[in-house]
Amino acid sequence: MPAGRLRVLPESLEAQSTRLRRLRGDELQSAIADLRTLSQRLDAAWSGEARAAFGDGFSSWLTRVERRGHDLERLAGFLSATAAECRALEADLVDGASVVPERPHNNDATRAQTSAGGAGGLVGTAGPLFGLGGGINARAGGTFSPIALTGNPLEDLWNWLMSLFGAAPQPQSTPTPTAMSPLTVGVTPGSTPDPYPWAPTDSGGASPVVCTADPSTTPANLQPYLINAACTDLVGQLEPDQAALLIQQVNSGQTILTPLYVNGFWVLQATDTLTGKTSILATAQDEDGSAVGNDGGAASPGGGGSGPTGAQDPAEAARLIQKVQDNGAKISPERVTWIRELDDGRIVWLEQGNDRSGLEHIVASHGDQFQTKGVPPADIPAILADAIESEPVLVFDSGEAIYSVSYGGNRFHVLIAVGDNGYIVTAHPISLP
């Protein structure tokens, strides 16, 4: 097995689940009971304020330990559920491998275009994510089934991508999530990100993904769809030789190919299983330029007209990233959500970041405050892009500035802190006196 690959068996998951339940049910409960007994004995040996203070503190600590026990129980439940899903998926795969599936979509026209090389040309293997407006909403991945190979690598790739999203009949308006749905992770546009996606009781993390020939016409349906045209656009950006090599690498386990849905954009990502390095092979926006996952509804709530998008010309983004790099500043192109050149010549960008800075930090720490202003997490990047391009209301020497922004008809102020290199550290709504 190549380094960097992780193989998890359902049996292992269940064994770990049992171990966690035992840890919680036996060892932890027993330890807590022992500690309570010791505490009671200690109570009898002294008195006064110190005893009371210690008693309160110790009791509070024990309560927190018990809560960790609940966490263990939840984790155990999650592992059991995942094991069951793995088994079900394996059964589906076995069933699926025994027959050659019919093409689920009428894709003759788009297939012809793809086979001819498409219109996009080769994008390259290290391009940044441009104008994505937020975090990853959905993903799926896997390996090729040799039985499905047609001999045309572009067509094979097209078929494989579409098959990841299910072989359901073409839906009319509200597609039904397929068997692949439980595999998807991420944040549904308009929902609050789940800080504990592993926890089975927090259902906000899953985002069903289905395949369809047309975007949904149901505003309430938040599922992202890989439509024929978007798939063609993705595949059309690859050369046949490159597609053939990819298929070979995927089948040999050297590469994991993953289509990601990122707030209205489809991104074809390759991961080197040996080094873990990822690269972006192609990006595609929906035909109408809207976020299909939102069906256009969440991006402009109640405001009439178009809402913020944060979208950006990829060539312009690449130019700015190159400029930042030429200036010697550190930037992670594959993690850039958007990048802007301001009137004063400064280049400012928003990266996915982590729990200490960047988009992840902003959503985790201030998502609730943006929500108070009616802004869902998925639209925070676009709000910040709009703000940074406007004239600030107040500027501080510390690199912080306050901007006036509008969303859904509401106007409010946002404070944005930018590092010396142009990286956005944090941002949040603020009330001015």
Place this chain on the structure above:
Amino acid sequence: MAKQIKLMAEYTADVPLWWADGEQVGFVNPVTLGLSDQLVGQLRAWNLRYRALLNRQDPASTPDMAVDDQRQFEAEGRRLAQDLATFLGSTCKIQYFSQVERRLLEF
């Protein structure tokens, strides 16, 4: 209805108290809460430890706190949240954003 206030360290904050009632946003002016100078000073000092971590030249490379420092920072944050809850009593609900657990805790 009791006000809801969140204690959460942040680079942009002086006194790291935030509205969390779903109506107001941004910083809470500690003066309006009638907090003692001592408690305000402790809140400010606690947040300064967080702010001091930031690498302004390259924020993405801001380091994690050392384990011992993190533990102490967390304990101090919880103590401050408890002190706030005790001082404000039933007029306010206090939430604490734990950097360790990455979630809100009620006090």
